[in-house]
Amino acid sequence: MTLIIEDCTGKPDAESYASAADLVMYARKFGVTIPADEPAQEALLRRSALAMDGMTWKGRKMSSDQALAWPRRGVELDSQIKPDNYLPARIQYGQMALAAEIHTDDIDPVEKRTGAVIRERVEGAVDVQYATISNTSGRLLPAAPDRPSATQFADYLAKRGLFAVRA
Known part of the structure; x- marks a missing residue:
């Protein structure tokens, strides 16, 4: 099935910002x-586009009929309002980075990972011990230690960085 690419018109059937x-x-x-x-x-590109739709982006959709989150109207970046039909290159690159990250998670599941080597001893036989990955939240972080998609999306998300909640 052919992938339907968003072309900055707000297609109602778009599935991706990038082609295979x-x-x-x-x-x-x-x-x-x-x-x-x-x-x-x-399929990876479709999955990453769906994941992107769950993110909170600056501005609002250009049309209520469009399938994907972009293009958007009212996006302010560097004190400039971007045009309504603007699709930043970093959104496309971010989707491709996210697709690669999803694939990494698919081929290297979180539950099969080990922490850093904390002890290695060699006396005839090799003895390697791995650190325990702390999981106090009940969720492990996804595979890749560096997430290029997060960097690509940072300027276009409604909130970025760490936030403290005061109780």
């Missing part, structure tokens, strides 16, 4: 791992 060919180019350029077949690449 864009994702392949991104993966080659940044050295990330993605599936080799196009249907799996398109």
Whole structure:
């Protein structure tokens, strides 16, 4: 099934901001791992677009009929209001980074990960001990220690950074 790409018009049936060919180019350029077949690449792009729709972005949708969160109206960046049909390149790059992160989580599930090496002893046989990953929240963080998608999206999210809640 062909992936329907958002073209800054607010398509009611758009599924992605980037094509599978864009994702392949991104993966080659940044050295990330993605599936080799196009249907799996398109599925990753659809999954990342759905994840992006759950984020709280600046501004509001350009049209209530559009399928994806972007394009948006009323987006202020660097003291400038961006045009309504503006689709930032960082949104497209962020989607591709998020797709690669989702794939990393798929091939390296969180529950099978170990912490950093905290002890390694060599006396004939090798003895390696891993740190326990603390999980006080009941959730482990996703796979990649660095999340390039979060960096790409930072300026376009309604809130960014750490927030303290006063009780």
